[in-house]
């Protein structure tokens with residue numbers, strides 16, 4: 001088997017997710033190549049070459065691939081896919097955007113967001129907001145797969161793979177990049193943080209979210225949110241944790257003023273330790289919490305801050 | 309311009325499913341079904357485009373069993389002008405749905421196709437992207453804002469790091485994210501009127517496609533249950549447990 005992993009990168013840096021996807025590729029077994037597509041991505045390619053288990057890094061460095069728009073990136077993958085039995089990417093917004101397009105162009109099904117590898121053609125994935133785990137088998141010649149990063153431990157960085165350019169002339173007249181508004185934060189990335197503290201509708205306002213900052217600083221935590229908090233405009237969309245937001249599985253997840261709807265639980269119930277702070281003792285979040293504190297968050301949070 | 313909206317019949321989002329004891333699938337007998345929430349957002353966006361005078365006709369389409377006509381009627385009640393039912397009792401997944409939708413696109417030649425970003429049953433998040441690929445169209449996935457600007461479509465997309473704006477050549481495919489709009493409820497008179505709106509029924513064979521999933525469902529099992537935890541009486545006790553019992557903070 002030979003596997004192509006589409007590298008995820010931001011701001012000229014290889015994203016953590018890629019090391020997790022390579023781990024999933026290792027679980028499948030076989031030769032693993034990493035494709036780095038983008039513009040000015042030499043540093044990304046070097047970082048990818050260091051990942052354990054990677055045989056070769058293929059680099060498509062061109063303006064066409066800047067921002068990894070789906071149309072040209074899928075065409076590039078189509079041009080390369082015949083060399084491979086599997087194409088993998090993280091189940092990030094990039095992977096989710098690009099890979100189904102590749103799959104359809106190759107007339108194969110896509111297997112979304114796998115959490116375990118049973119064999120080269122059989123995988124486990126959550127369905128119904130994680131309330132069931134399906135084992136699915138693909139008989140397609142090419143397996144196109146997105147990987148839930150939190151389900152696979154990242155590979156190490158002791159590798160030294162060869163780096164070679166990809167010659168492919170792809171153009172894109174369908175779509176163009178206009179701009180982006182990226183959240184800037186000194187905090188760890190939500191998907192990769194060891195501790196996550198999330199606020200829900202109970203926070204009451206965007207201003208009130210600031211009371212989580214000190215605790216996040218002390219614990220080195222990322223800050224997340226429920227959909228209700230995002231919809232209410234308290235915080236931006238990239239902070240949403242859940243079935244249709246980010247999936248997190250930190251060592252410690254602290255849910256503050258969050259009721260625990262199944263769509264929220266889908267995004268955080270694989271956390272190692274869950275703490276819930278909610279004034280309603282009947283809130284469903286307490287059913288998954290290891291430690292539940294029934295309290296008004298506006299009293300409990302400042303106190304917690306002072307005691308850490 | 310004509311707008312095509314794809315809607316899927318799924319389990320109601322409030323229902324917690326159960327896995328069948330034989331592990332063959334989830335148990336959907338007597339479970340409340342509804343339009344996929346992201347499809348409601350798709351219908352709403354199409355109807356708003358019509359109300360703004362941008363869209364001239366809104367056509368709702370589904371691929372699925374007879375009962376899925378309920379969801380088409382809902383779309384008609386919400387403001388779609390007519391509906392197309394591609395009837396199939398097979399287990400249809402994203403690729404099969406996209407193939408049937410691509411044939412409908414060929415016949416109808418819409419300028420814009422709007423789908424949900426994700427069906428909350430399979431959680432696939434694939435169909436819109438696949439449809440775009442099969443029809444050679446551009447795709448604006450996970451949209452939180454859509455604007456027709458002459459021959460192009462501006463789409464603001466919700467991405468992991470924030471928001472991205474792209475410009476797409478029309479015709480194009482859009483998939484909806486949660487912040488695109490807040491769907492309305494159907495009013496009783498509109499529900500009555502919807503019964504009289506036209507609905508075309510056809511089969512995948514009529515369209516010359518196969519829709520049955522090629523992925524074999526080997527087994528479905530419940531997720532590992534979390535052990536129920538404890539309630540702590542105070543912030544002090546919480547900090548103590550986290551330090552000394554769970555050892556996740558120091």
Ligand SMILES: Cc1cc2nc3c(=O)[nH]c(=O)nc-3n(C[C@H](O)[C@H](O)[C@H](O)COP(=O)(O)OP(=O)(O)OC[C@H]3O[C@@H](n4cnc5c(N)ncnc54)[C@H](O)[C@@H]3O)c2cc1C
Nearest residue numbers: 200201202226227228242243244245257259263264279297
């Ligand atoms: C298609 C679809 C997709 C969805 N995807 C997601 C998703 O990805 N992520 C997600 O989170 N949700 C998602 N949802 C929404 C989900 O169903 C819930 O509506 C949402 O999670 C509720 O957010 P919440 O817990 O913050 O708000 P609420 O349910 O309103 O809960 C607020 C909680 O705060 C508590 N509270 C209030 N004031 C205080 C106080 N002073 N001190 C302590 N506690 C207080 C209350 O007791 C209550 O339990 C989705 C829904 C749909 C239909």
Ligand SMILES: Nc1ncnc2c1ncn2[C@@H]1O[C@H](COP(=O)(O)O)[C@@H](O)[C@H]1O
Nearest residue numbers: 314371405423424426427432433434435
């Ligand atoms: N069988 C179907 N019939 C009509 N539309 C569908 C069907 N399956 C998926 N879709 C559309 O594709 C979206 C995403 O579904 P999926 O990619 O399968 O998660 C849904 O919100 C629908 O808009």
